[in-house]
Amino acid sequence: MVTLNHYLWVSGLLFALGIAGIVLRRNALVIFMALEMNLNAANLALVAFARYNHVVDAQVLVFFIIAIAAAEVAVGLAIIVALFRRKQTVSVDELNSMRL
């Protein structure tokens, strides 16, 4: 029997993977992918809550998150492309022109 907790564990796992990706990876594109994974972890949790706790608002929020994630990707990829054009790299370790 699949319960709410099963879904929450999977969602938590996705979220943890997203955070790990942001902290450990150095490629801006991969980091960006991990960020989107965080949003999808939230989506999974919301849908599970909506199903088991009968919270309709949660489903509404899922649609908003999907739309916002799309907007974020559109802007984010544009910025990363602009960065690549200027610096020929998307490694976050190279983002060090501003110091003291």
Place this chain on the structure above:
Amino acid sequence: MNWYAIQLECLLAILAVVVLLTDAFRPVRDARRIGLILSALVGLTLLYSFTMQPLGEAVFQGMYRLDTLALFFKRLFLLATAFVLLMSAEFVERIEAGRVEFYVLLLLCATGMLVLASANDFILMFVALELVTICFFVLTSYLRRQVPSLEAGTKYLILGALSSGLTVYGIAYLLGITGTANFEKLRAVLTEAPVGEATGLWFGMVLVLAGLGFKIASVPFQVWAPDVYQGAPTPVTAMLAVGSKAAGFVLLMRVLMTGLLPLEPVWGPVVLGLAGASLVYGNLGALPQRDIKRLLGYSSIGHAGYVLMGVAAVNALGVAAVLFYHGQYAFTTLCAFLAIVAVTRVTGRDDIASFAGLHRRAPILGLALFLAMMSLAGVPPLSGFFGKFQLFAAVIDRAQMDARYYWLAGIGAAAVVVSLYFYLNVGRAIYMQSSDRTDAIPVSWPVRVGLWICMGAMIGLGVYQRPLVDAALQAARVFGLE
């Protein structure tokens, strides 16, 4: 539809769309003039907002509140937007392409902030927060041929998206467990149910706090602030420092003092710790800085600490102090950035050394920047002094019951002393150091008007605080705290 409640937001959004379409069909030649006109229009909207009356009930199924607190912050955002548009008009010649879109994005960003001031529901809060954040992604990286701006944009993008992810995951838990996204209903649910049981609630609360902590640039979510402040175009930095920060604080107060008030024993010590840590980090970090925008980035972390003192106090005095502080901080910070924009337009450099001998090259810019620094440091009789005084009074008031708050007040006092050093350092460059360049820096009349308004407000609110204090106390009553 209750149009009355959302008329200011509609006005700004319509203005943005009209400007965007006009530019698409009839390309604007003189972008500076459009900026000045927009600044004046937003200023008129600000004046118009003083005729509006608060609504007692939440509208749109309880999602939207037009109470005194919302009106207070809406006026603050309109003021900030008017000044930032004025700065942008002076700055716009340094933008290669998309000059008019720069204004449009600022207006849309301001629309999001106005909505945030009224948000009474997690879903609306999240959507409006993203409207603001995504506009800032574009705005920070707007100078797309300059490496610092792009780096600032990428850093803001990654950390901003991370904070959205944390916030929305927290909201998912709060919403899923309590079954409501409305702040007042959430409070009712939490008051009835025994709090200790659900660890999921605590988890959700911590994540939402983390997301908002990013907005207000509080430790430990502050890493982005110095870099983004330094790299972003100066008007955008000003909007981040005044608008985005105030939006974060109004949300923080609504979430904590309406929705999560029953959990106060849990989040109270957390906010206390964040306040102390931000005070220490921001003020010590600012000491060795040589770039004025980066300095203001660290200073902004320190000021998040001061304002969090008022939030941590959780009393009516504290909320009123937070509001007053934001009111005067807006004038002070806008004054500083307006002067910086006018100076860097000629010098093209941001380091403090390039401000040497400013009082000879442009006396009004030197005076304005000096007064702003002194007000930020909290030197009487400027408004920053009274703002800090109120925050300390609120914390001391709370300390009567909880001795830990004496520590917070002590850290705050030490931070004020430390901060005098780096603020005075800027003043020293302006008045005591001479530079080999002595040619005058031209100051256009709109900038002059803006600077005089800001300086008048800094001195006026320092000497005669009554009107703003009354407005702040009235708005603070929204929460019904003692």
